[in-house]
Amino acid sequence: MREITYRQALNEALAEELERDPNVFLMGEEVAEYQGAYKVSAGLLQRFGPKRIIDTPISENGFAGLGIGAAMVGLRPVIEFMTFSFSLVAFDQVVNNAPNMFMMSGGQFNIPITFRGPNGPAHQLGATHSHATENFYASVPGLKVCTPATPRDAKGLLKTAIRDDNPVLVLEAELLYSSRGMVEPPDEELLIPLGKADVKRQGSDVSIVCYAQTVPLALRVADQLEEEDISAEVLDLRSIKPLDEQAIYESVAKTHRVVIVEQDHPFCGVGAEICYRIQKNVFDALDAPILRVSQEDVPMPYNERLEKAVLPNADKLVAAVKQVCYA
Amino acid sequence: MQSREQRDEVEMLSLMLLIRRFEERASQQYQAQKIGGFCHLYIGQEAVVTGAVAAVRDDDYIITAYRDHAHALARGTSANACMAELFGKATGCSRGLGGSMHFFDKKNHMYGGHAIVGAHVPLAVGMAFASKYRGEDRVTLCFFGDGAINQGAFHEALNLAALFKLPIVFICENNLFAMGTSVKRSTSLKQIVDRAEGYDIPGEIVDGMNFREVRDKVAEIVDSIRKEPHPAFLEMRTYRYRGHSMSDPASYRTKEELEKYRLDDPITRLRAQLTREGKLTNEQFDQLDKRAKETVLAAVKFAEQSPELPIEDMYDYVYFNGPASPERSAAASVESVAVAATEAG
Numbered sequence: 001m002r003e004i005t006y007r008q009a010l011n012e013a014l015a016e017e018l019e020r021d022p023n024v025f026l027m028g029e030e031v032a033e034y035q036g037a038y039k040v041s042a043g044l045l046q047r048f049g050p051k052r053i054i055d056t057p058i059s060e061n062g063f064a065g066l067g068i069g070a071a072m073v074g075l076r077p078v079i080e081f082m083t084f085s086f087s088l089v090a091f092d093q094v095v096n097n098a099p100n101m102f103m104m105s106g107g108q109f110n111i112p113i114t115f116r117g118p119n120g121p122a123h124q125l126g127a128t129h130s131h132a133t134e135n136f137y138a139s140v141p142g143l144k145v146c147t148p149a150t151p152r153d154a155k156g157l158l159k160t161a162i163r164d165d166n167p168v169l170v171l172e173a174e175l176l177y178s179s180r181g182m183v184e185p186p187d188e189e190l191l192i193p194l195g196k197a198d199v200k201r202q203g204s205d206v207s208i209v210c211y212a213q214t215v216p217l218a219l220r221v222a223d224q225l226e227e228e229d230i231s232a233e234v235l236d237l238r239s240i241k242p243l244d245e246q247a248i249y250e251s252v253a254k255t256h257r258v259v260i261v262e263q264d265h266p267f268c269g270v271g272a273e274i275c276y277r278i279q280k281n282v283f284d285a286l287d288a289p290i291l292r293v294s295q296e297d298v299p300m301p302y303n304e305r306l307e308k309a310v311l312p313n314a315d316k317l318v319a320a321v322k323q324v325c326y327a
Numbered sequence: 328m329q330s331r332e333q334r335d336e337v338e339m340l341s342l343m344l345l346i347r348r349f350e351e352r353a354s355q356q357y358q359a360q361k362i363g364g365f366c367h368l369y370i371g372q373e374a375v376v377t378g379a380v381a382a383v384r385d386d387d388y389i390i391t392a393y394r395d396h397a398h399a400l401a402r403g404t405s406a407n408a409c410m411a412e413l414f415g416k417a418t419g420c421s422r423g424l425g426g427s428m429h430f431f432d433k434k435n436h437m438y439g440g441h442a443i444v445g446a447h448v449p450l451a452v453g454m455a456f457a458s459k460y461r462g463e464d465r466v467t468l469c470f471f472g473d474g475a476i477n478q479g480a481f482h483e484a485l486n487l488a489a490l491f492k493l494p495i496v497f498i499c500e501n502n503l504f505a506m507g508t509s510v511k512r513s514t515s516l517k518q519i520v521d522r523a524e525g526y527d528i529p530g531e532i533v534d535g536m537n538f539r540e541v542r543d544k545v546a547e548i549v550d551s552i553r554k555e556p557h558p559a560f561l562e563m564r565t566y567r568y569r570g571h572s573m574s575d576p577a578s579y580r581t582k583e584e585l586e587k588y589r590l591d592d593p594i595t596r597l598r599a600q601l602t603r604e605g606k607l608t609n610e611q612f613d614q615l616d617k618r619a620k621e622t623v624l625a626a627v628k629f630a631e632q633s634p635e636l637p638i639e640d641m642y643d644y645v646y647f648n649g650p651a652s653p654e655r656s657a658a659a660s661v662e663s664v665a666v667a668a669t670e671a672g
Binding site for chain 1: 456
């Protein structure tokens with residue numbers, strides 16, 4: 001194991017899969033000559049050439065659709081959205097074409113494509129550039145959605161996504177690109193299955209269910225709560241769809257109290273679905289109502305103080321945990 | 328003894344008859360409520376797809392919009408599989424899961440059947456991209472209607488195809504109406520083919536009611552693309568005799584206009600050409616038509632007698648290589664955990 005950044009981990013995943021399978025190519029805005037808007041694809045053009053690392057015009061619908069068409073005839077495209085906020089321009093391709101093709105064609109055409117890029121609010125980018133899209137996409141049958149929070153998960157999930165025979169969205173966390181973590185050395189194959197959550201911290205009093213940018217927040221809060229004699233378990237979903245329900249219920253069976261901390265909006269957010277499933281399937285295991293900490297239900301304001309007020313933060317999470325613990 | 332080309336023309340006439348009789352029968356079965364959803368008929372436009380398909384190889388890629396029955400038939404999908412698809416049966420070309428607007432036939436290189444106007448044009452560009460990526464000399468034929476040319480996806484796709492010099496022919500089937508809106512009311516151009524010029528793509532206007540002209544023009548362009556990959560654009564001037572869909576009486580156009588085009592019917596025209604040249608007798612034509620009608624009637628019988636997919640099978644068409652749907656497998660495992668959690672609680 002060695003310590004690398006989240007950005008490097010993604011870069012390694014791309015390089016390894018490009019190396020392994022000639023049908024894999026990377027396409028998107030600024031991925032080649034510019035070396036990636038967030039430098040995730042740095043060095044790939046030099047290593048794999050312009051045939052496989054392909055710059056596009058600003059044309060998300062066009063190149064997302066191009067990728068789906070190429071996947072219909074057997075290539076395995078990796079399509080980078082500079083941010084998932086821009087994927088909304090390609091919503092028709094991602095939602096209507098990629099996941100529907102297998103059903104519509106009676107099983108003749110599966111679409112082995114990966115859409116990836118940063119997702120979720122970053123820092124003072126304003127309303128159009130701050131979308132957390134996981135709840136939009138996870139609601140669509142036929143799509144898979146994963147949300148890595150650590151360099152190791154980023155590498156392992158992206159590699160798995162590229163090898164998957166279905167459309168997979170890898171929603172990277174913009175604020176975590178420079179974060180560091182331990183990852184297996186490059187000569188050790190690292191594949192992390194989709195649909196497997198990970199207990200990032202063991203605990204016995206309360207389960208904090210989180211993903212992506214809310215994982216480091218949950219871990220910080222768990223440390224803080226430890227000092228107040230509350231033992232919090234931190235369950236990182238890693239994939240939103242398929243959802244690892246088993247892991248959630250196991251954690252609930254242990255702690256009997258749940259707070260879900262998510263980066264999307266409260267109405268029809270990821271946490272709403274998880275709440276429903278917990279109460280439906282393990283209602284008797286609960287000792288308190290489930291609480292959710294999410295964004296406020298407003299478009300993202302630019303003003304820094306207001307932005308902070310919109311986002312989940314440690315104070316909100318601590319308060320929610322104390323409430324479910326009746327502490 | 329007929330030459331290869333002449334025999335092919337008779338075969339192609341026969342295919343045009345099959346398409347027309349198929350569509351007429353589909354219309355009747357729709358009215359009898361055997362066919363659900365939307366149903367868009369190709370009657371009047373037969374020369375476009377038959378001419379284009381006659382000019383390409385069997386392994387070239389074909390993709391189209393929702394008026395797609397003819398494209399599947401032209402590619403070699405059986406009338407049985409097409410009719411069964413309309414009936415929603417498991418023997419349909421998309422197993423009854425796609426319907427009229429979503430015909431697919433991988434074996435015959437028919438890539439759909441796409442019902443969001445303009446949205447399949449980027450897919451076609453991706454297929455052409457894949458051919459070039461692999462160094463194959465396949466050409467993609469991308470069909471769409473005049474309604475598609477004002478969609479963003481269409482513009483983005485043409486730009487990408489031109490930038491990447493991809494082997495694709497954009498075939499605009501200009502039947503003068505996007506649903507009920509005439510080209511004049513929808514498109515700020517003197518002629519549709521001028522769209523191509525904006526992307527530095529060579530374009531031509533073709534008489535889409537003339538099988539021979541369509542075939543020869545597509546053959547010429549495909550030949551040039553195989554030598555050196557590039558996109559091309561053909562505006563096929565054609566006409567649909569029926570409304571946009573089964574529910575459309577087409578009151579936005581006059582009887583006189585329709586009659587004018589009927590006089591220029593693509594089947595009558597090819598028949599006249601062949602008869603004049605002594606390659607087809609009236610008896611032979613009647614024979615071809617009789618065969619087409621019989622094939623289609625048999626297809627209706629086949630569709631009626633075919634089974635539907637069992638309901639539980641639908642979960643198998645969500646994810647490829649999945650343990651069916653993750654949704655379903657998750658539901659199955661819930662119970663054991665629920666019991667454990669309840670006991671623990």
